[in-house]
Amino acid sequence: MRRSVQWFYFNILAYSTAAVFVRLSILATLLRIVSSPGYKYSIYVAIATIIAVALQGIIFLLVQCKPISWYWDRSTGSGSCVSSAAIRGNTIATNFTAAVTDVYSAVLPIILLWNVQMNWRSKFLVCIMLSLGAFASVAIVVRLPAIVDLQDHQDSLSFRPASFLARLEVNVD
Secondary structure, eight states, X not given: OHHHHHXXXXXXXXXXXXXXXXXXHHHHHHHHHOXXXXXXXXXXXXXHHHHHHHHHHHHHHHHSEESGGGGTOTTSXXXXXXXXXXXXXXXXXXXXXXXXXXXXXXXHHHHHHTTSSSOHHHHHHHHHHHTTHHHHHHHHHHHHHHHHHGXXXXXXXXXXXXXXXXXXXXXXX
16 A cells, blocks of 8 residues: 555656646747747746646645655654645646646647638648647546545555546646
8 A cells, every 4th residue: 555655656746747848848839830929928928837837736745745755654753744625725726727728738729720821621630630738638627536536545546547547648748
């Protein structure tokens, strides 16, 4: 049991880092496509938001239990973790921000291609391909109840839905 919780903790760190770089690479690609200063500014705001929320989330994860090992091993003596309510609030806020930036990254290519001179079939296919990030938003929304529910369970099987959906989200993005 202790080992699975430890692996889940490090899985959260790996997922958080990977998801940030995937989101940033998508926005960097969009930044190369746009020419309008307004769109560039909005992309920079999205990039800054992603970086700020990611740093906050990773720092919160690293300091939510003192010592860090208290997260997975409560038999090591004295230690403490922040309240479940604080963890839930941070999780909801972080995932909400990720979903919003994913929707933005999925809708922006459609807006950019709307007036491009190409036939409708090609435009539709390009928009679909560039907007696959919308599936990541769906994965976040589906995964959020599983993550919030983790605070109420201590068995190792409770981590499976959240871990699976996190891997799915990163691989679809």
